[in-house]
Amino acid sequence: MRAAELGANVLTLEQHHRVGGSANTAGGSISGTGFRAQIAAGIEDSPEKFYEDFVAMGGEENMNTEIAMVHAQRSGEAIDWLEDYVGVEMSDQVDTGGYLTMNTNRVTYSASGASSGGGLYFVNALMDKLQGFIDQGTAQLALEAMVTDLVLDENKDVLGVVVDGLEIKAPSVIIATGGYGYSEKWLKEFNFTNITSNDPPTAIGSGYDFARAAGAAFDNMNYSSCYGGSVPVSGFQASLRANINYPGAVWVDQAGLRMFSEPDATSMDKRTVWRTAKDNIVYVVVAENMIKDDAPLFTGMMSNSAPFTTQEKLVELEDQGYVFKAGSIQALAEMLKMPELVQTMETYNKDVAAGKDSVFGREKDLAAFEGPVYAVYTVPYLMMTAGGPRINGEAALVREDGSVVQNVYIAGEIIGSANIAGHNTIGGIGHGLCATWGRIAAENAVKNAGK
Ligand SMILES: Cc1cc2nc3c(=O)[nH]c(=O)nc-3n(C[C@H](O)[C@H](O)[C@H](O)COP(=O)(O)OP(=O)(O)OC[C@H]3O[C@@H](n4cnc5c(N)ncnc54)[C@H](O)[C@@H]3O)c2cc1C
Structure with missing residues (x-):
């Protein structure tokens, strides 16, 4: 959405017959700092305080400190953007969001609140907004279009994606395929001997395969909340x-x-x-x-x-x-x-x-x-996985040797809440990862495409 807003031509590929993934069944919480409803509620907060809470509750040794600070800095404006630009109907409620209590109230909700159904407010507003770009001819949405691979050059940098055996080349690719909460294979490989999933069957973790193929490093894969x-x-x-x-x-x-x-x-x-x-x-x-x-x-x-x-x-x-x-x-x-x-x-x-x-x-x-x-x-x-491929503050994939995979950015749950907030769960982090990093990934993907 942000890429279309910035003037890019965008192709969205969705394996399912409808967009939205987990947000179709999720609650409506989202967390951040410095967003309008939080200020209006008179709550004093700052990115530094948000970051301090990540450290206190999740352990700095577990976090990617660079992206944790970027998340703290940009999470508030992403919530305002959802409301102002995308048109998501939000409530003015601001609280701790349950789970581990943060020192400051910084969890807010779509208009239908915390319970299941709240996530649909995000999906519906985003879909309506995307439809506007589709109508004006600058965006396309292909449903039931399963991406099976990235197209890689000899350096494992990204040139596009493969759908139905067809290579689609693009100057920038954003992987927003979600976590691996419905992949029993991945969950048993990394996290649990016995596990069940309340994720929708769309959370298959294919982005992790793509990131692995491009040589990305991974962090916190052995940690998953439950x-x-x-x-x-x-x-x-x-x-x-x-x-x-x-x-x-x-x-x-x-x-x-x-x-x-x-x-x-x-x-x-x-x-x-x-x-x-x-x-x-x-x-x-x-x-x-x-x-x-x-x-x-x-x-x-x-x-x-x-x-x-x-x-x-x-x-x-x-x-x-x-x-x-x-x-x-x-x-x-x-x-x-x-x-x-x-x-x-x-x-x-x-x-x-x-x-x-x-x-x-x-x-x-x-x-x-x-x-x-x-x-x-x-x-x-x-309902959510917590590890993910390593990225830098621009949402670009990073390899073990520190080199950056060119032309690819990631957003959403695939980033891994533990890489931002350590080994804990805080309210609204799932949707926070989507909004905050969706915008960051899009901004850098557009910049990269124009270079
Ligand atoms: C029951 C439930 C309640 C929740 N409640 C909250 C909450 O209140 N607050 C909160 O912050 N978080 C909540 N979460 C977590 C949050 O909803 C998710 O972390 C977030 O929606 C993930 O969004 P995403 O876009 O990154 O991934 P997903 O929602 O998984 O979406 C990824 C999309 O990519 C598509 N896709 C995947 N692979 C491919 C492929 N190879 N080719 C093409 N398309 C592909 C999928 O079909 C899917 O539509 C909840 C989750 C669940 C399950």
Whole structure:
């Protein structure tokens, strides 16, 4: 969009039958600093403060410090541009955006807010604006046009792309193909033993293959954030979530050991528990006395919205082998071949009686396990990947030897949130990467095309 605004002739190639990718199902948050709504709310902020939050929450050693500072500097104007130029309807709400709390409120929302559907406001406005350029003849959009390769010269610099075996040459190429959150192969190669995805099937990570072919270096590929509690009833496609904070529940790993003071876990702690558990398998254990009709133990995700009760789902999942029900902890431990579970729960029950968890200091929600017990088999799910090819402040791909791949720029999730903000998740970073780096990539691609 920014390239068309700057006067370039733009060809957009989209593998799917509609544009928008993850934003079609995403929430509407976006983060930045110095944008109008933040100033209007009287919030004092600066790129330096944004950068300091990246360092404090994500670790400077994990970041590409050059692009982190550029992101901090240019993220605010990108939000204003979305509203003023593209015409995205925005709310005036500004807050911390959940996840890890930044020191300053700098997350805002499209007009429909944080919930699913907010991302469509970005997609629809961008599509309307692009249509204007298509109508005036300076932009083209090809749907169901899968790019399979880059066209490279002998130095592995970029000359164009390949679609359907056809080489399309261009003075500049922008790769905005998203993350690899729907590539089970990549997720298992780099990040997880067991994983499910709440990404749309468009997030196949092909841009990573393109960047690799051009010799780009990669950073933070071994890091990916995730959410806990997916019950993998639909294989890789996440469709059912256990309520991991169910009152009274404890989490145990495959050895039968607890991992955290469950009710005190921040959203980041929960991600870490599921990311680092052996084989990414965590059992959510509850007892019959804890299950209440008005507190659902399971929630459907994405395509799975048919109503069900907790008891119905427990029976169904037991049949499918995702719930293990036993008359006692001993019987459950035998069923799961988890001898340590007996000791874990004996200690826990004693601690409950004493009113203090001696292992993790849990004080909230201490409830004795009585009656039949249930262990729900869960793995993580994700909505976004965090590693990506190395770039410089102009969004150009960089190789391990520091040389810049010519004529190609990247934007969006493929940049990798960890390369900007380290090992954490902050609200609105996904859309922030699209808007901020979409503009930077386009500006440099246009400049490069005119040289
Ligand atoms: C359920 C959900 C909720 C989310 N909520 C938020 C939120 O509230 N705030 C936030 O900041 N982030 C959120 N995110 C993350 C955010 O939506 C994404 O990071 C962002 O939309 C990624 O945009 P992108 O354009 O980089 O990639 P994508 O959205 O993946 O788009 C890439 C596009 O490129 C196309 N493509 C891929 N490969 C090829 C190829 N080889 N040839 C042609 N076309 C190709 C794809 O079909 C797709 O349309 C959420 C994500 C999900 C899944």
